[in-house]
Amino acid sequence: DAKTTQPNSMESNEEEPVHLPCNHSTISGTDYIHWYRQLPSQGPEYVIHGLTSNVNNRMASLAIAEDRKSSTLILHRATLRDAAVYYCIRVTGANNLFFGTGTRLTVIP
């Protein structure tokens, strides 16, 4: 049980930023937020994860709300290769990753 809520689908124009929202209102203080994505016909791929403060890496940025009840994955410039299902997953302690249904991102050329 991912214990998060995401929109089923979103669209973005190519080369524009994309903000993918995630609600995790029952999050506890030690839960991490992980984001993975799954490109068509591939295995899940790690994107980013964080606990409290915003995080950046070469793929994306993760903005975590001050109350930690929500977060946003930011793709700074969407490309066609970013079309995928994006999963926001709450990881509790040593518990394992449980995937929800995610957000299917369509990138329009």
Added chain:
Amino acid sequence: EPEVTQTPSHQVTQMGQEVILRCVPISNHLYFYWYRQILGQKVEFLVSFYNNEISEKSEIFDDQFSVERPDGSNFTLKIRSTKLEDSAMYFCASSEGGPNEKLFFGSGTQLSVL
């Protein structure tokens, strides 16, 4: 970047037969996982494995399933007597420091049970 390798990429079997799905995790990783994804559905957790024993398993992982790390490099998933509903894509994953670290997934084995 290092990769998790899974073989075979496709496996076709008859109902009731045993199958073994193989995975080579990343060499310095200590935590290993199997997930599956039935066509059109979400990715489901099956089992995690650490220190040569199962850490956690889901309800899906019943007595028909077993995992093994036979030689220190391979990580296998065995299904003893396959059922039609076992048809799915099976993903192996590994991580260095547990589920709160980055998991690396393989490209999967598509299992078709006829």
